[in-house]
Amino acid sequence: MPKKIVVALGGNAILTDIPTAEAQKESLRQTSEHLVSFVKEGHQIMITHGNGPQVGNLLLQHAAADSEKNPAFPLDSLVAMTQGSIGFWMQNALREALIAHNIEKPVVSLVTQVQVDENDPAFENPSKPIGPFLSEEEAKVEMKKGNGTFIEDAGRGWRKVVPSPKPKSILEYPIVESLTDNGVITIAAGGGGIPVIASEEGFTGIEAVIDKDFAAAKLAELVGADYLIILTGVDNVYVNWNKPDQKKLTDVTVDELKEYIKQNQFAPGSMLPKVEAAIEFVENAKDGKAIITSLENAGKLFDGNGDVTTVIK
Numbered sequence: 001m002p003k004k005i006v007v008a009l010g011g012n013a014i015l016t017d018i019p020t021a022e023a024q025k026e027s028l029r030q031t032s033e034h035l036v037s038f039v040k041e042g043h044q045i046m047i048t049h050g051n052g053p054q055v056g057n058l059l060l061q062h063a064a065a066d067s068e069k070n071p072a073f074p075l076d077s078l079v080a081m082t083q084g085s086i087g088f089w090m091q092n093a094l095r096e097a098l099i100a101h102n103i104e105k106p107v108v109s110l111v112t113q114v115q116v117d118e119n120d121p122a123f124e125n126p127s128k129p130i131g132p133f134l135s136e137e138e139a140k141v142e143m144k145k146g147n148g149t150f151i152e153d154a155g156r157g158w159r160k161v162v163p164s165p166k167p168k169s170i171l172e173y174p175i176v177e178s179l180t181d182n183g184v185i186t187i188a189a190g191g192g193g194i195p196v197i198a199s200e201e202g203f204t205g206i207e208a209v210i211d212k213d214f215a216a217a218k219l220a221e222l223v224g225a226d227y228l229i230i231l232t233g234v235d236n237v238y239v240n241w242n243k244p245d246q247k248k249l250t251d252v253t254v255d256e257l258k259e260y261i262k263q264n265q266f267a268p269g270s271m272l273p274k275v276e277a278a279i280e281f282v283e284n285a286k287d288g289k290a291i292i293t294s295l296e297n298a299g300k301l302f303d304g305n306g307d308v309t310t311v312i313k
């Protein structure tokens with residue numbers, strides 16, 4: 001039975017160790033091989049992807065070049081630029097993979113704006129890590145220079161943090177829905193979407209980076225998806241993660257996950273937003289389920305062999 005699916009792609013699907021454009025395009029070629037399995041099974045997919053490393057690097061490039069003749073752009077414009085560049089790479093990688101599998105299907109990436117609340121408390125409390133990982137010493141030097149706030153990111157090093165408000169709506173969701181219904185594979189809300197607020201002129205960009213897992217959950221809710229599938233670096237969500245008694249979660253209810261959140265089982269900035277996004281979708285969707293697993297499991301989710309984390313009501 002064909003399903004309507006929103007796939008949220010994690011960082012390792014695009015950027016591994018090498019941040020060059022060529023290396024990211026190569027990662028996306030490999031990622032596309034996995035995504036094709038959904039299409040082969042007849043499912044309709046929409047794809048959302050991250051941009052944390054890329055938008056942080058672009059911010060550094062703009063800051064380094066900043067001058068009267070070549071001014072740095074605001075963060076919302078940088079999000080739009082990464083949405084464009086990653087969408088361009090992904091759209092071509094996916095098209096090549098489809099052709100290699102003799103599948104004729106159009107692919108498009110859509111400039112997507114996501115409405116947020118300008119009074120969202122996230123604007124007072126930057127929490128979204130972007131850009132390269134620094135040592136503690138390097139991060140402290142940057143903070144002394146007035147280059148923003150840096151925090152330790154889930155045991156992986158120090159990173160700059162920026163505001164990450166929750167998505168309230170996705171302006172272009174009816175277009176995503178119509179493209180999907182017409183058989184087009186649509187890459188939408190890339191980098192969490194371009195953050196905008198309602199203004200007298202219509203909508204205006206605001207400086208922030210929206211979490212792509214929350215943006216994907218909102219998109220899945222608005223288009224009435226059957227599944228939100230969050231693909232990341234692990235096959236399952238675990239409790240007691242990285243401890244000798246770690247236990248993988250397979251079928252898990254929203255209430256059970258809320259209890260685990262209370263016990264601080266999921267690291268903020270890595271697994272916690274994924275679990276929260278999955279809960280949000282399952283709670284708000286009429287009949288939707290969420291899956292959190294690795295990219296490599298993409299081909300075996302609905303055939304009963306997938307030992308993955310599935311969130312149910």
Ligand SMILES: Nc1ncnc2c1ncn2[C@@H]1O[C@H](COP(=O)(O)OP(=O)(O)O)[C@@H](O)[C@H]1O
Pocket residue numbers: 009010011012050231232233234236237238239240241265266267269270271272
């Ligand atoms: N409780 C947990 N269960 C499973 N993985 C966890 C848990 N807590 C933290 N992690 C880590 O979180 C990672 C996913 O977060 P992250 O790498 O930030 O996501 P993304 O794939 O979107 O870039 C996993 O690959 C794993 O290393």
Ligand SMILES: NC(=O)OP(=O)(O)O
Pocket residue numbers: 010011049050051052053129191192209210211212213
């Ligand atoms: N925007 C966003 O959530 O990006 P990452 O997944 O790369 O952090």
